[in-house]
Amino acid sequence: MTQPAAHRRASIADVARAAGVSVGTVSNVLNRPERVLPGTRERVEAAIDELSFVRNGSARQLRAGTITTVGAIVLDIANPFFTDLARGIEERLDRDDFTLMVASSDDDPDREQRYLRLFEEHGVQGVMVVPATDDIEHLLAVRRRGTGVVLLDRPSSDPSISSVAVDDVRGGELAARHLLDEGHTRIAFLNGPHTIRQCADRYEGVVKELVTAGLDPATALVEVTVPSLNADGGEAAIRGLLERGDRPTAVFCVNDLVALGVLRTLRTEDIAVPAEVAVVGYDDVTFAAELSTPLTSVRQPTHELGARAADLLLNGPDATAEHVMFQPTLVVRASSTPTPPK
Amino acid sequence: MTQPAAHRRASIADVARAAGVSVGTVSNVLNRPERVLPGTRERVEAAIDELSFVRNGSARQLRAGTITTVGAIVLDIANPFFTDLARGIEERLDRDDFTLMVASSDDDPDREQRYLRLFEEHGVQGVMVVPATDDIEHLLAVRRRGTGVVLLDRPSSDPSISSVAVDDVRGGELAARHLLDEGHTRIAFLNGPHTIRQCADRYEGVVKELVTAGLDPATALVEVTVPSLNADGGEAAIRGLLERGDRPTAVFCVNDLVALGVLRTLRTEDIAVPAEVAVVGYDDVTFAAELSTPLTSVRQPTHELGARAADLLLNGPDATAEHVMFQPTLVVRASSTPTPPK
DNA sequence: GCTACATTATGAACCGTTTCAGGGCGGAGG
DNA sequence: CCTCCGCCCTGAAACGGTTCATAATGTAGC
Structure with a gap:
């Protein structure tokens, strides 16, 4: 086994040398095998195996461009x-x-x-x-x-x-509209930071719908920014809300993971869903329908x-x-x- | 604005020319700015901005190696x-x-x-x-x-x-042991192909435990290969099983996604879990505890x-x-x- | 004024491919 | 026998960076 020094990968030149051909020919074997005489090709391929040669993608790309x-x-x-x-x-x-x-x-x-x-x-x-x-x-x-x-x-x-x-504005509207239809007049929105456009848009949709219904967002809506957009974030946010004592009757979550955390927490705290608190999520992930309380959610394609x-x-x-x-x-x-x- | 032709990205040479320095200096500005006189550095940086130069990663890596x-x-x-x-x-x-x-x-x-x-x-x-x-x-x-x-x-x-x-052998054992303890003697294992080692190992664990309990795997175990390792795969597999009429009293699923599909299907078919069919999953994903029927699952760190x-x-x-x-x-x-x- | 040395900038070599103009050679056609 | 053509192969240029030996310049010490 005439391996090149362990620390350096074999190059096309090594292969060429081993096969007794030029680098151009090795390249042709690699890229346009039909242009190379079968006998030559086999010699080159043997050398490639022997040296366990792998193309250097950087060099290839440097030349090819894309x-x-x-x-x-x-x-x-x-x-x-x-x-x-x-x-x-x-x-x-x-x-x-x-x-x-x-x-x-x-x-x-x-x-x-x-x-x-x-x-x-x-x-x-x-x-x-x-x-x-x-x-x-x-x-x-x-x-x-x-x-x-x-x-x-x-x-x-x-x-x-x-x-x-x-x-996303429409998504916010759909969720809010639904909760209003269910008679809720005090809604918590567990949202992400508004720097994320989707969060800002969904908020806009919610506010829009509240206003349309003749409610004042300042009192009808409590927006809570979740620390992280996952189940733990949802749990932290809803706990904060419960501790403050001003429990809303409905919670709209910016995604289903957050909603999952909320449902988990409400169950631990023995708060009935939807009787005491209604929950709506976003994304309609695979498991939304299979949760202990099947989750209402805004579905996206x-x-x-x-x-x-x-x-x-x-x-x-x-x-x-x-x-x-x-x-x-x-x-x-x-x-x-x-x-x-x- | 003296942009290079729209189709070609600016190279280090372009920057050097624009700044009136050599390529080596540009490279130094990029990699060891402290070695370059502040005045020169600023000229180079200005040229970089002007040409909106971005390093070519391939070339860089070709030389650097890693x-x-x-x-x-x-x-x-x-x-x-x-x-x-x-x-x-x-x-x-x-x-x-x-x-x-x-x-x-x-x-x-x-x-x-x-x-x-x-x-x-x-x-x-x-x-x-x-x-x-x-x-x-x-x-x-x-x-x-x-x-x-x-x-x-x-x-x-x-x-x-x-x-x-x-x-994974142990994982299979844990699941099987538990189902045996619950009195099941006819278990279905919705598994992936044995070419995937994890699947083969879990199977081995299940068989091992059945044998230990004095059961004959040939009759006590029905292995079904799911078409895909997700909820739809689980649904397809359990449906096939139900249609064949030989309903097992327990189903062990190779992962929680498959288990999700199984739970979904059993609910649709009005089959009670765990009364009529017990279900065990694998992975203990976030939502396992929050499902309509909280899912028993093998947890991995x-x-x-x-x-x-x-x-x-x-x-x-x-x-x-x-x-x-x-x-x-x-x-x-x-x-x-x-x-x-x- | 001269040497020694530090600081900064230069430009060529190099990394490993692909590509392409051109060379050698054998066979067909005249 | 000579020319032309095709086929296969060669070798060098090019891609765009980094690195390094070397040059140029300035400064300090004697």
Whole structure:
């Protein structure tokens, strides 16, 4: 076994030497085998095996310029909504033999930047981002430099950047409308920071609907910012609310994970749902219907969202930007009404 | 604005020209700013902004040889177990300023290979893999070529590859033991393909425990292979079982997503859980305790699993391989016993 | 004024591919 | 026998950074 020194990977030149051919020929075996005489090809292939040669992707890409990879940056990879989204993206990408790399920004603009840079420096075809802040200047910059950008789950405020979103104002309205219909006049909204557009929009929808119903948001609505957009965050928020003694009769949660934490806590505290407190979630994740109290939730076409985003990205950077907006629907279950539809 | 042609990104040479310095100086500004006179540095930085220059990661890496990124390949990114794992990895990685890229193999060995190659070609520091097959020859090859490899959620059959796993045989035993204790003598196991080691191990554990109890696995156990390891797969499998008319009194599911599908179906079919059919899941995902029938499940220390794996990988490729084995525990809830512990 | 040394900037070599103009050679056609 | 053509292969340029030996300049010490 004439392995090259353990610390250095074999290069195309090593292979060429071992096979007694030129580097150009090795490259041809790798990329256009039909142009190489079968005998030569076999010698080269033998050398490749012998040296366990692996192409250096960096060099390859440096020369070629581009790769068939796209990146996605989501807020929280542990949230089923975002992973469903990723699945939608992957499936579309597969059709064109593209690969997807997923990273999680954790609502942190710095992390978002870091991953964005990483993706851009490595020359991905494009990147899909659920932005952690309202400011998308940095994304515009990436776009200007020639990397495709699609905003995920968030309408674009800039015409040059494509976006695929669900109408979050409408989602807020649907939830609020439903709770008002059920007779609630004091609603808590366990929301994320307004720097996240989706949170701001849903809030806007809720307020809008309250006003339409003739209520004063200042008294009818209590907004609580959850420390983290997951079950533990939901638990912390609802506990804070209960301790303050001003228990609302309805809680609207910015996502189903938060709602899960709320349901868990209410059960521990022996507070009946929906009799004492009604709960509405957002995203309608897989398990929403199967919870101890089936959860009313705003459903988004998650899969289509991802697929459509991938579609736009693959259309190439020269295609005119498109802004796709899906509509959410409300799925009513037992957590918000004593008489759930069957 | 003297932008370079729209189709070509600015290179270090462009920046050098614009700033009236040499390429070496630009590189120094980028990497060792303290060695450059402030005045010069500012000129270079101005040129960088002006041309909106972004380093070419491929070129950088080609020269440097390595990057602070690690890859992870899991079976299903939509499964909370794997995303929790990813979170554990990320947190550990963050401490050393490494970044993580996640890809989903979908139980498909070809996809696993593809992503593995992608990661290797791009010179990641290492890669953590939940292998889709029992054969890990291809991983050994990667390891030999100098890229770190850690087996995730799966004990290593090779001493040279580190692994971090949970004792799946024991997990199977725990579940079976519990069901036997509850008086069941006819158990269905909705399992994944045995090519996935975890599935084979859990099966082994179940069989072992049945034998210990003096039962004949051939009659006491019905193994059903689910078409996909998620809720829909669980639904399909349980429906097949019900249609065949030989309803078992207990169902053990290879993961909680499958169990979710089973619970959903049983509820639709008005079959009482656990009275008519007991259900046990695996992974103890966040929502397991909050389901309409709280789910008994085998719990794994998911987070630690990921963190420990990252740990091993960061120890460098020269560290001797370690094989970490965690123990699972059984969390008993209402889905498997008429008298759940409170 | 001269040497010694520190500070800063230079430019060429190098990393490992892909690509492409061109060379050698054998066979077909005249 | 000569020319032309195709086929296979070669070798060098190019991609865009980093690094390093070296040059240029300024400063201190004697």
